[in-house]
Amino acid sequence: xxxxxxxxxxxxxxxxxxxxxxxxxxxxxxxxxxxxxxxxxxxxxxxxxxxxxxxxxxxxxxxxxxxxxx
Numbered sequence: 001x002x003x004x005x006x007x008x009x010x011x012x013x014x015x016x017x018x019x020x021x022x023x024x025x026x027x028x029x030x031x032x033x034x035x036x037x038x039x040x041x042x043x044x045x046x047x048x049x050x051x052x053x054x055x056x057x058x059x060x061x062x063x064x065x066x067x068x069x070x
Contacts, residue, residue: 021067025060028053 019027032053039050 021060021063025057025064028057028060032057 032050035053036050
């Protein structure tokens with residue numbers, strides 16, 4: 001018999017606080033390293049999540065460089 005597929009949880013923000021690009025970069029990089037440490041190829045981890053986080057990290061780094069030059 002097939003396993004029952006459960007939809008992913010829906011998260012909804014109830015509040016937000018603005019943070020700097022440097023702070024966001026630090027948080028994303030920390031989460032990414034922690035996520036990669038917990039994800040192993042044997043678990044069949046979803047590499048699209050890692051790729052998207054790496055793209056976001058790169059974009060934040062570029063933004064921080066642009067801001068420091070201004």
